[in-house]
Amino acid sequence: MPAYIARRLAMAVGTVLAAVVISFLLVHSADGSPGAVALGPSGTPEAIAAKNHELGWDRPLVTQFVDYLGHLVRGDLGTSLIDNRSIATDLATRLPVTGFIALFATLLSGVVGVVVGVTAAVRGGRFGKAITSSSGVALSLPAFWVGILLVYVISLQLGWLPATGYVNFTDDPVGWFQSLVLPVLTLAVGGAAIVARTANAGMRDALGQEHIRTLRALGTPPWRIRYVHALRYASVPVVSVLGIQFIALFGGSVIIENLFALPGLGQASQAAVSAHDFPALIGVVVVATVVVVVTNLLLDLLVAALDPKVRAA
């Protein structure tokens, strides 16, 4: 296991480094320069050149990259060209918004999906078919449409929850919970359907395995066979799907953040792109990559813990 962890860690670091290099090169190959962005249309070529010099943009690319990397390992993502704010500080306030929504949506879709999928596999028959068809319907519903519908019913008609906005946990825990419910539900509907289908297929496969039949023959109680042995076998694909789900929800947060007016990473990336704020854009890419890589790492470790075959591979 330690060798496996070491391999995965090395891969994770390599992935982050590759993402930093690619985003750094892409930004440097784009039209314009930070001096031109900072000074705006009124900047004379001389003033822009001076500003670029001040920002170090005219240094060799390798020198700039090494410098950036040096700051990055110290948690310094630089300052915004638009308003000089610390990018790390700004993203630190936004990360929890996107992170909590993606995390809770993943957890909720995991719980609901596993319960529904496993129940359908265990009970089978009409119930199983009903679950399969309804998960198909849930899967085909676009998240933004689900969000609009939830806002209309729960916020506008019933007045139970806020339609927009995010409240910090430290300011108001109840308000924080309320502000997360609708975005999380919006994302969890499709997610739960995917997990339900995966859990259902995994469970049915597990219940037909030889070791499960042996356990039955040995008189092991049915609940233990289903919810301990078979579920453990079925959980490997479910965990993989949940990990992918989290990454997809995290990356696809822009639409949901717009719909619910949430100050998350999606909003920050949109603003950085439209303002040509190069350092902020690289910052968002780096933070998002780190989150994805860490999630993948945890996922790999969890799968390895569940499935010895993975560790041996």
Next chain:
Amino acid sequence: MKRSTTLGRMAGPATRRRVLVRAGGAVVAVATVSTLAACGGSSGGSGGGSSTDDVTIGVDSDAAANGYDPLLYGSAQFSFFAGLYDALFVSDADGKVSPSLVTSAENSADNTQTTLKLKDGVTFSDGSTLDATLVKQNLDRRSDATLAAYGQLAGSIKDVAAPDAQTVVITWNTPQADPGTALADEAGVIIGSKGVSDPASLKTTPDGSGPYTLDTGSTTRGSTYTLTKNDKAWNADAFAYDQITFRIITDDQALANAVVSGQVDVAGQLDPTTVDTVKSRKSVTDVGGTIFGFPVLDKTGKTNPAFAKPEVRLALNYATDRDALVKLHPGAKATAQLFPAAATGYDASINDRYAYDPAKAKQLLAQAGYADGFTIDQTVVGQPSDDQIAVQKQWAEVGVKLNFINATSTDAVFAAAQTQPLAFNPTGFTVGTNPAGFVAGVLYGGFMNLQKATDPAIESALGGALGGSGSAKDDALGKLNAAVTDEGWYVPLYESFISYGYDESKVAEPAISPTYGYVVLASVKPAS
């Protein structure tokens, strides 16, 4: 109780577990629904009632996307910056301009010089105080092309002098009869000494003398800006709330949802498609004043001989199906006149007089010698707008071909104004509450009359509208409005409205600047 005890004793472990799970689920469900229902959707908006503690205003674009230099922005952001900064003059809810940082303004006899006397005791957040040198320093930034707030003012001012600490003398390039309007709101904003000397500092720190200061701890750029009352400000009493939170909600539907479900107390500008949603649960206030249409640039026939004939210009009015056009623009109202519906001089009968009548249009064209129609060239950047395309089809029915020429820059469109008879602005022309001023400065005496055409009816009515008073002035305004349409100087399409939603149980109806369409911040007050 007895029954459940019996059941508990009789049931096996599996049944007991199921009962427990279901009971637990029910408790969680009830608790969750109770929490949600009890707390409702009230988080976000102000506390409620008619408290002056705080108010939340939802706005549809980032109020400070490029930092806190107010001069970088146009009128759309002035609601926000009016909290942090003061201007030399400010316009009120009726569009009337009054002194703010000045106590008096006097023009020279030929209107080429304005002498301003400054208010005493105005302090900025950097500790500096208002004086003539500071005002001069501010206005001397006008040549910076990135300062959108200055707009036309940049080219209007020839020189700014500060003969003494309280006196500023502005020399104009051309006579300026109404200096207050030129120096009002965003164009007249004054920044403190530190900010004006080092504009880069304004990227992170505002430097104003306004009634509020920025609470950076409660501000998330691009999302939420929190302003806290500055009780030391000279005009603090004019603003009702101790705290104002501006929430940036760029999605049109989300902005409407926010005011409907109570996360914001005032929201705008509402997209026209969401106005009915807001009206169904909260209140909406709106202001018109933007008239979409085709100004007839050439009334002499220099660029297109057909336009020398008034019959041709009127034929275009009759050939325009305005009721069909407004279906493309929810909330807009068809109009056949230049004056907005709320302006003095507006006459509903003009709309009936110039109702869609293609037969009449053909008759007028034949009368003018264009029975077979003619072609009008119009330069557009990129693609023509939906309005232009719709009008092209309507005019084609009477034989008038509207021929679009694609340009790649707005400069090409401005250049085309010299050689083409009609203009069109896809965002409309703001006629506002002073349509006589619009006629004098734009339609008759400005860029919409490049051939310097004259018209006795318009000129006579304009004289009365600008120089008269009382009922004589009102009468002249009516005549002016009628003359502009009757002489075919403008082919109006529709009037658009700017709408704001508000929660009438918490705030009184906010006033909207009729000229610029932003909420007048001082007018945001608790419901009585």
